[in-house]
Amino acid sequence: MLDSNSQPLFEKSWDIVIIGGGNAGLCAAITAAERGCSVLVIETAPREFRGGNTRHTRNLRSVHDEPTDVMTDRYTFEEYWDDLMRVTKGVTNEPLAKLTLESSQALMEWLIERGVRFQKALSGTLNLNHTNAFFLGGGRAMLNSLCRFAESVGVNFVYEAEVTDILLENGFCESVDVTWEGQSYRVRCKQLITASGGFEADLDWLAEGWGDAAKNFLVRGTPYNKGKVLRVLLDCGAQPVGSLDQCHAVAIDARAPKYDGGIASRVDGVPFGVVLNKSAKRFYDEGEDFWPKRYAIWGRLVASQPDQIAYAIVDSEGVERFMPSVFAPIADDTIEGLASKLSIDPVAAKNTVDAFNAACPDGPIDQMSLDGKATKGLTPEKSNWSAPISKPPFFGYPLRPGITFTYMGVAVNDRAQVLMKDGKPAANLFAAGEIMAGNVLGQGYLGGIGMTIGGVFGRIAGAEAARVLNR
């Protein structure tokens, strides 16, 4: 494989090697190439599956002080900060979190200047129009725009090439080992940026934090984020950040594929019915808050149920209240019939639904507000939108935990340098994106911040790596 000057890619000594061609890697690559560095992006996926989890995304969360073409109202730093504190409960590296939020507006402008297009502000059920900008054409279009731009400024890419090792001594990296077309190569570089995502596609590693439950997880994104590079960094003495079992996981349709199902397999019907476990028992308040604020806890909730399976059940009125998922629901005219089709005990399911119905208040629900229509005398309570499940046909969706991405990664500083266990930064080693997202996201999740963290730290890593080379 040759570069634009017909030199073999793997024989050259690169200014900067970047592992991973998702959002973080591309932001780093473009930034460094624009400063005159020679840049090689090593990506393990084939070209058609490039872009890791980035190609599944839809939006990015950004500060803006006044309405823009793509976001309504304003979303101040303070509001963003409050939102982040609420979801992480303060488990975050405050200086790095502030840096992320403060840099989000400039990131949007930078992306637009490099060909990324956003769609006009959305209105609708997700209530995200004043906080998040949506990529026109989704994450794949965003990714393709960045790849095109990267190529135009001279970034080199190699696909189906997996980094298997990093030669790191005393915090200094001089080369990486790569497997490509069955052969091993040692690729030299002056600076190394790791942007290879989390380890969510390695179910054995997930099992270290989740136990056997992990085998029943579905991986919503790329099968290529196995955390090999993260493991190498940790083995070489990089300082870990975040805990093993912290991740973003949502409840998705159990019929989704093991990997790469993306957003289409999400089930949004939970607030408008009940959720039963395999013993046909309810186990959590389905109406605790608006779905966008709660969907990210349901992955964990289902993960803690026996066999990591649950069933969302709605009636013919409830089914009209949310966006259909890609899989048609399982339907029957009776609760018992539906339960049999879902392989749960029909009598127990009927008893649970009857008890729920009897505890519902009178009158219609209002799904546009937290309507306070709570059940009475039921454990667990359903605190909003409690309407009897009584109008056939009845519909059921089997649910499994769908893991989006892991938070445990490597600690970095505000220059995106990887910190070693002694607290000192590695000399020429940087990290951006999911691999370091745990610095900001100690727990919880705020929709759209994943892309912000990757973009902000990708740009910082690219600029800092170039600066060390006096570019």
Ligand SMILES: Cc1cc2nc3c(=O)[nH]c(=O)nc-3n(C[C@H](O)[C@H](O)[C@H](O)COP(=O)(O)OP(=O)(O)OC[C@H]3O[C@@H](n4cnc5c(N)ncnc54)[C@H](O)[C@@H]3O)c2cc1C
């Ligand atoms: C279904 C889904 C929807 C999402 N929606 C959103 C959203 O709307 N907004 C948002 O902010 N976030 C969203 N996220 C999270 C978001 O995708 C991530 O935060 C973001 O894409 C991370 O970017 P990254 O560059 O760090 O990793 P990735 O985009 O995953 O890129 C990492 C790359 O590294 C490569 N790689 C891994 N190991 C190696 C190796 N050993 N050698 C070479 N290459 C390697 C992988 O193939 C991959 O291409 C979503 C995630 C999923 C799964």
